[in-house]
Amino acid sequence: MAHNGACRLCGASDFEVVQREALDLAGVGATALSYGVCLSCALLQQIDSASPEQRERHYRFFASDSGPAGNATPVGTPAPHTQRMMEMLREYLPAARSVFEIGAAAGHALYCLREAGYRVGGCDPSRLAAQQAAHVFGIEVLPAGLADALPHMAGFDALYLSHLLEHLTEPLAALKLIRGAVKRGTGLVLEVPCAVAPEDLPPGWFTFEHVSYFTEATLTRALGRAGFRVLHTRVRRGVFLYPVIAAVAIAHDAEEPSASDAERASAIAFARAVAARDAAIWAETARRLDRLEGPVVVWGAGVHSSQLLAHATGPWQDALIGFVDRDSQKWGARLGRHFIQPPKIITPDATGPSIVISSFASETQIAADLAALGVPESRIVRLYDGREIAKAA
Numbered sequence: 556m557a558h559n560g561a562c563r564l565c566g567a568s569d570f571e572v573v574q575r576e577a578l579d580l581a582g583v584g585a586t587a588l589s590y591g592v593c594l595s596c597a598l599l600q601q602i603d604s605a606s607p608e609q610r611e612r613h614y615r616f617f618a619s620d621s622g623p624a625g626n627a628t629p630v631g632t633p634a635p636h637t638q639r640m641m642e643m644l645r646e647y648l649p650a651a652r653s654v655f656e657i658g659a660a661a662g663h664a665l666y667c668l669r670e671a672g673y674r675v676g677g678c679d680p681s682r683l684a685a686q687q688a689a690h691v692f693g694i695e696v697l698p699a700g701l702a703d704a705l706p707h708m709a710g711f712d713a714l715y716l717s718h719l720l721e722h723l724t725e726p727l728a729a730l731k732l733i734r735g736a737v738k739r740g741t742g743l744v745l746e747v748p749c750a751v752a753p754e755d756l757p758p759g760w761f762t763f764e765h766v767s768y769f770t771e772a773t774l775t776r777a778l779g780r781a782g783f784r785v786l787h788t789r790v791r792r793g794v795f796l797y798p799v800i801a802a803v804a805i806a807h808d809a810e811e812p813s814a815s816d817a818e819r820a821s822a823i824a825f826a827r828a829v830a831a832r833d834a835a836i837w838a839e840t841a842r843r844l845d846r847l848e849g850p851v852v853v854w855g856a857g858v859h860s861s862q863l864l865a866h867a868t869g870p871w872q873d874a875l876i877g878f879v880d881r882d883s884q885k886w887g888a889r890l891g892r893h894f895i896q897p898p899k900i901i902t903p904d905a906t907g908p909s910i911v912i913s914s915f916a917s918e919t920q921i922a923a924d925l926a927a928l929g930v931p932e933s934r935i936v937r938l939y940d941g942r943e944i945a946k947a948a
């Protein structure tokens with residue numbers, strides 16, 4: 556059970572479980588996960604989760620969409636999430652002149668903030684990310700986890716957390732540590748995925764990497780309990796890859812707000828709808844894959860592929876001969892019964908194994924890359940393109 560079976564926000568121990576999954580994760584191994592709603596505070600969260608060692612291993616070696624990507628470049632245009640958060644910062648914390656980012660990765664957001672005139676600082680547990688920030692952007696990112704970075708936050712006007720809080724196993728404890736490190740009145744701007752509109756969510760939205768699934772209400776309460784008064788929240792739908800919620804707050808006194816019965820009921824209905832939609836998408840995916848003839852290679856060995864193996868079960872898995880991934884750190888590791896190999900094993904012959912693209916976010920790009928390698932269209936299998944259920948997401 557998560558956190559000794561206690562809710563990550565309020566410590567209660569009764570949950571409405573909506574989904575269970577047994578995932579085999581590349582390089583990490585078997586993990587049993589479950590997702591559900593706390594019957595006290597209404598936070599949707601992982602209940603059974605991976606061990607701290609497994610999470611550490613995943614983020615150090617195998618996370619494909621976080622940490623140092625190896626392609627950090629000094630581009631001047633802020634990423635969409637950075638633009639959204641900078642807008643909130645300017646609008647609701649206009650007096651802030653300095654910003655400290657917790658989980659700064661390779662420093663791209665800090666670079667954009669510095670270009671916009673802020674004094675910047677940050678921390679990230681990845682030493683490689685900190686090196687990239689210095690090398691690519693000339694920004695000093697402290698190679699440190701949260702606890703070691705706390706003394707460095709005090710002199711800043713605002714704290715910045717971009718898509719970090721949902722990854723933390725103990726979000727409230729982390730927010731309390733942060734609150735304790737800064738003086739009253741210090742600003743905070745953050746963005747996380749928003750638990751809203753099941754029809755807008757990609758398959759596999761309940762994921763190993765995301766421990767908490769916040770709404771405006773649960774995020775506001777988490778911040779309030781930690782001693783941050785929320786000034787404004789903004790939910791955005793229709794943004795890539797799923798709806799998000801941004802919040803601006805200031806360091807203040809801690810509060811103990813509680814959830815209403817209506818909110819609990821609504822959170823449970825939402826979580827059930829997500830689980831039902833997810834099951835429908837994976838079942839349709841399995842039907843598609845079962846129609847393939849001959850051997851199958853899956854392109855991509857990330858969390859999506861682990862979910863595919865766990866949820867899209869069927870005879871196609873007997874025809875699976877292996878996984879391919881661009882990330883050299885994964886080569887030689889196992890996913891299920893198979894080893895992960897470099898893309899060069901794929902040859903552009905007219906006939907050969909079907910290549911199933913296992914990615915919701917990057918399907919179009921990967922298909923284009925395969926076509927560029929000379930792989931014929933007849934061998935490229937897209938799981939989401941042209942599907943009604945995916946179009947809505």
Ligand SMILES: [Zn+2]
Pocket residue numbers: 562563564565566567593594595596597598
């Ligand atoms: Zn709770």
